[in-house]
Amino acid sequence: MSRIYHKLAIVGEVGAGKTQLVHTISEISPFVTEAKSSVDIGKEYTTVGIDYGRLSLDSDIALGLYGLPGQKRFQLLWDMVKQGLWGLLVLVKYNDELNVSALNDVLNHFDPMKNQLPLVIGLTHSDLAADEDQIDLFVDILHYALEQNGVTAPIVCLDPREVESSLLLLQLFDSLQDTVHDPMEAHRDVI
Amino acid sequence: MLKRIACLSSIDGPDNNNRYSEQVFNTFDTARVYNKEHDIVGVFLVFKNILLQVAEGEANELAKVIYRINRDPRISDVSIIVNEHIEKPAFSRWSIKLLSENCDAHAQHLKKIENLLKGGLNLSGAIDSIRYHKLFNMGETSAPTSKQQIDSHEQSAPFRDTVLSMPSWPRPTQLRLDAALMKLCPLLIKKHVPYQRLVSLNLFAHEQELTELLHRLQQARALEVIAVAEPDNLRILSSQRENKAPAPARGRFSQALRSFISNHRAKGIAGHE
Numbered sequence: 001m002s003r004i005y006h007k008l009a010i011v012g013e014v015g016a017g018k019t020q021l022v023h024t025i026s027e028i029s030p031f032v033t034e035a036k037s038s039v040d041i042g043k044e045y046t047t048v049g050i051d052y053g054r055l056s057l058d059s060d061i062a063l064g065l066y067g068l069p070g071q072k073r074f075q076l077l078w079d080m081v082k083q084g085l086w087g088l089l090v091l092v093k094y095n096d097e098l099n100v101s102a103l104n105d106v107l108n109h110f111d112p113m114k115n116q117l118p119l120v121i122g123l124t125h126s127d128l129a130a131d132e133d134q135i136d137l138f139v140d141i142l143h144y145a146l147e148q149n150g151v152t153a154p155i156v157c158l159d160p161r162e163v164e165s166s167l168l169l170l171q172l173f174d175s176l177q178d179t180v181h182d183p184m185e186a187h188r189d190v191i
Numbered sequence: 192m193l194k195r196i197a198c199l200s201s202i203d204g205p206d207n208n209n210r211y212s213e214q215v216f217n218t219f220d221t222a223r224v225y226n227k228e229h230d231i232v233g234v235f236l237v238f239k240n241i242l243l244q245v246a247e248g249e250a251n252e253l254a255k256v257i258y259r260i261n262r263d264p265r266i267s268d269v270s271i272i273v274n275e276h277i278e279k280p281a282f283s284r285w286s287i288k289l290l291s292e293n294c295d296a297h298a299q300h301l302k303k304i305e306n307l308l309k310g311g312l313n314l315s316g317a318i319d320s321i322r323y324h325k326l327f328n329m330g331e332t333s334a335p336t337s338k339q340q341i342d343s344h345e346q347s348a349p350f351r352d353t354v355l356s357m358p359s360w361p362r363p364t365q366l367r368l369d370a371a372l373m374k375l376c377p378l379l380i381k382k383h384v385p386y387q388r389l390v391s392l393n394l395f396a397h398e399q400e401l402t403e404l405l406h407r408l409q410q411a412r413a414l415e416v417i418a419v420a421e422p423d424n425l426r427i428l429s430s431q432r433e434n435k436a437p438a439p440a441r442g443r444f445s446q447a448l449r450s451f452i453s454n455h456r457a458k459g460i461a462g463h464e
Binding site: 006055057063097098100101123132133135137139140141145155167172 | 213215216219287289291359360362363364368370373374376377381443445447448451452455
């Protein structure tokens with residue numbers, strides 16, 4: 001039986017939790033590409049290359065995890081993993097300033113609709129919100145940005161440190177596969 | 192002296208460097224920062240290219256807000272439709288609502304804003320009138336007659352003879368997606384699916400489980416339920432889904448992933464015992 005290897009790309013801005021999530025899911029010690037930040041970004045190190053992790057599901061079945069920086073200047077790295085993706089997770093950090101432009105860049109580049117690529121938006125650090133109204137406000141803007149890109153995707157609150165959170169995420173990607181890979185079924189209005 | 196103003200405007204199309212969403216966000220963000228610094232509260236309502244800003248605060252500060260709005264290059268056709276004195280503010284903070292059609296929550300929110308403004312409303316021109324009514328009638332596209340029918344349906348068999356749809360994914364604050372919802376939601380997103388068809392897919396061990404999930408979605412205002420007058424018409428629908436096997440590689444991967452997840456959870460539970 002042939003080997004099966006799928007790729008999950010995890011793209012996100014500085015401090016969104018990409019490296020942590022790859023750590024949480026991966027069974028191997030991830031290959032991380034962090035460098036000391038030259039400006040104050042609220043942490044000492046940040047991703048400047050691909051964080052690679054792997055999850056063996058069976059002797060011949062594996063999921064590769066590719067943590068990628070979210071800035072457009074790293075699109076060379078995006079290109080390296082873009083082909084044949086199983087899923088695209090965009091991590092967005094809850095804070096006062098949503099970088100809509102960076103989100104648009106990622107969606108534009110990976111084009112989930114055209115490539116029938118399951119997409120999930122993971123909202124991290126939502127515990128920093130003062131109340132649910134603040135999260136709603138943030139989600140409103142995210143929804144709007146997705147709509148403008150012609151994309152519908154679940155937005156889930158995610159704690160990259162939690163195993164259960166990452167399992168739910170994998171489960172969600174799995175449930176999105178059938179609809180996305182069956183375009184007739186997915187896009188046809190059945191009435 | 193406290194005042195309330197409401198200002199209608201049109202958001203200009205995106206320029207070469209900015210997309211429409213960026214344009215909206217940048218406009219909102221500029222207002223958000225300024226208003227926070229000057230104790231101005233209110234709401235920023237966006238429907239398509241129509242923008243309604245309702246602001247409450249000290250009269251002098253609001254005059255500066257109007258000046259800033261008029262000078263904002265991202266919006267045009269600015270018109271003040273409410274300018275009135277108030278005893279106390281109706282809002283507690285500054286927020287944004289990007290309105291979607293057929294969203295009950297948005298329609299209710301709009302109703303509240305409409306009631307708040309109607310006392311001091313002054314629509315001076317035809318364009319204002321068109322924009323105002325376009326904005327406030329937005330929610331009325333969902334057919335009320337269907338809803339009335341559904342109320343009577345619910346009393347007997349909750350979703351039988353209905354067609355179900357989800358215009359968008361539920362917000363994380365409305366509903367936490369669990370395994371069962373993850374199975375169901377992708378089938379309903381941006382599609383119209385007859386209830387009977389969902390039943391025929393045998394997604395869950397019991398039909399009751401399905402109806403409970405649908406109720407949860409409905410309570411979270413994420414589900415659209417449309418009563419069908421003649422359910423016989425739905426016979427034309429094929430049930431390809433249950434007959435169609437997934438591609439072998441995808442099926443094996445999915446199976447392996449599901450076992451991995453359940454084993455991992457079992458281990459986690461055992462570890463905690």
